[in-house]
Amino acid sequence: MSSTEKNQSFFKKLRDPYRFAIFNEQTYEELFVIRLSKLNVVTLVGVLSIGLIVFVSFLIAFTSLKEYIPGYPDANQRLLIVRNAQRVDSLLVEINKRDRFINSFQAIVRGDIPDSASQAKSGPTGHQVVRNDVVDFAKSEEDSLFRLEIENEERFNLSVRQPSSKIVALENTFFFSPIKGMVVNGFGEVKGHYGVDIVAARGSRVSAVLDGVVVFSGWTVETGYVIEIQHANNLISMYKHNQNLLKEVGEVVKAGEAIASVGNSGELTTGPHLHFELWYNGTPLNPVEYISF
Structure with a gap:
């Protein structure tokens, strides 16, 4: 028998109808009759399985049932995860600050220029930055009058007339x-x-x-x-x-x-x-x- 005849015979067997009936045992009366083929049964079972999988997936995704799945975090655990992530981020920032402080302190002890000072002079991109210590601030007339007014008010205040050595x-x-x-x-x-x-x-x-x-x-x-x-x-x-x-x-x-x-x-x-x-x-x-x- 050729392969074509075997395939036709197989599909024919799948389409062969079968009769499923339920009889009354005493009267032999047919109570329920259904005619199905193997292809119908396979198709029906496949559709029901796919529908059941989709239904269960939606049920788990949009309800609180997902919290009962082993390994899936509940609401409190997710909140703790978010808080711990924020704390870790803050801790990393503080560690970076501490490292920069220690490195700057060690550079000062060695007599070198701290990295922060060199970055302030050259800028983060290597361009020259204007230094604040060389800016010339000219005194205005209003500033001089304000200084004179403050000095007259504080002339008899003992707490402001303190020598630098003290x-x-x-x-x-x-x-x-x-x-x-x-x-x-x-x-x-x-x-x-x-x-x-x-x-x-x-x-x-x-x-x-x-x-x-x-x-x-x-x-x-x-x-x-x-x-x-x-x-x-x-x-x-x-x-x-x-x-x-x-x-x-x-x-x-x-x-x-x-x-x-x-x-x-x-x-x-x-x-x-x-x-x-x-x-x-x-x-x-x-x-x-x-x-x-």
Whole structure:
């Protein structure tokens, strides 16, 4: 038999009809009859399979059933993935900043020019960039008048008439914070207010800002229990409105040592706080510029 006859015989068998019937066992009555061929069965099964696959795919893609598939992240996991990606990106930025800082610091120690400085001179593309340190700023008449006005206003302000040597000495001095709290009244906010007011709980520890000797420890009507300490370099620190004093005149104290406790003593007070002043060569200083409260 040739191959053509075999193929025709095969397709003919696929199209051969078959009868599927359901009979009543007692009466032999036909209840259901269907005529099918092998080709019809294969076609029907294929169409149903494709439809079932498409239906299940849409069901998984557009419903929450996909979260039950092993290995597929749920909503919380996807949120964590996004947040972690953002944190990693921020961490990479910080690492790059740290690396640039370390490289610049090492270059300065070696006596070389940091990469950032060379890039600023030549520019990122190698072109010459105008340097700000060689720009000539001419003084205008309005600027001169404004400078004269400010100088006249600050002529009697003791805090601005400070020698440069004093500023350098204080910048190299480490001050211990007398107390941790919130600064409610700053330096010079009220006339005659030569310090800062720090709110803290009653009975909190008050510490000395530097090594020194107690030069005053007693009571005043306006500021209550007050203690003053003489430090090196003509520095004096004052602690007012205390609840009680722990040191006497003439005692030597160390930086960070307890000298009093926060209170509400004296007439010029509205609640438990510490009024702290810092003086240098008879000039009041703003403690916030040197101490972190």
